[in-house]
Amino acid sequence: MILKDDIYGLILAGGKSSRMQTDKGELQYHATMSQRTFLYKMLEKFCAKTFISCRKDQVENLLPGEASIVDENMYGGPLNGILSAHHRFPQMAWLVLAVDLPHITDKTIQVLLDERDTLKIATAYTTQTSQMPEPLIAIWEPVSLAEAEKYIHAGNYCPRKFLTSQDIKMIFPENDLELFNANFYTDYVQAKNRLAAT
Template identity: 40%
Template sequence: MAGNNIAPLKGLVLCGGQSARMQENKSRISYHGIPQWQYLADLLASFELETYLSCRTDQQTDFDHYPRLIPDNVPYGGPSAGLLSAHLLQPDTAWLVLACDLPLISRQSLEILVRERDAAQSATAFISPVNDLPEPLIAIWEPAGLRALQQSVESGKNCPRKTLLNTNIRLLHNPYAAEQYNANTPEEKATAMKQVTDQSLRP
């Protein structure tokens, strides 16, 4: 979208989940030969985006060598804490957000988000192939969308997806929708590992 008031776009990797169902830290799983947080950060940086890691305050020492860290700084839990802590730090920034439970996501999906970004909307997001709802954690959140999330959370509705459903957003069909696969359990991790291995063996 053309215009002079488009918010600068930066990258944000959400690493602050408790990983209870996975039984290990999802951000540290090595699907691609490096920790997942590093894979996602490198992916975002490949678009020349200044990229940040979001984490809980008790995780800071896990990432203290990373130059751009945003510890949770709001009285909320879940992914909203990471999104709103980033918004609090840089309220005029738009964020290309990736959750750390996305082992199959690649540049080809993100290219679509970046290319099709509509900065006049609250967010640009993919449609989930599972439930046809917006994917809030593979999305570009504009400042207006994050302000709406702040209002929702303050009213007791701590759900980024519901915020997207109640604001004006650009929804995209991803031709590579399989890359939106979430791995949150050991079984899903094993499935993702096999797919990554199979892809690496293809000629």
């Protein structure tokens, strides 16, 4: 495993989690460790620096040593967190990971890094089912974030639609389940049961 010195990791954990009705980052899939901390420790192994993208009111819940970037709230949706990080370190590429992905493994991240194409504006996972880029498990190159800002200023907010309009590289996981995101409590229970059975 080679640490990438030109890429920072970002755990997107600032959403309101209205469908889950609890902070998704606080959920525990792996023993007593929160999902937010689990993913933070995972990305620390691969990225030069790792940050948790969060709201101001969430900072007090972070563990000592967990670096954060507070959402600037200039935009809506997940691009808010990604662009807040870009404004802080505009020269860096970002490996972005949503906090609600319970089946992500070290291998998932390693493959994403190995398949990264710096000549494209982003490298993103996609499922065999959707054939659409997953913007919240992707590497965003610096130029892509500058372009995303223009996209927002034109009145658009969907990161997936942005990526589909750009020259990106898409890769497939070994199993689509790796990209499963837990939006509802029933999703959380199902994912936890699957992980317990492995």
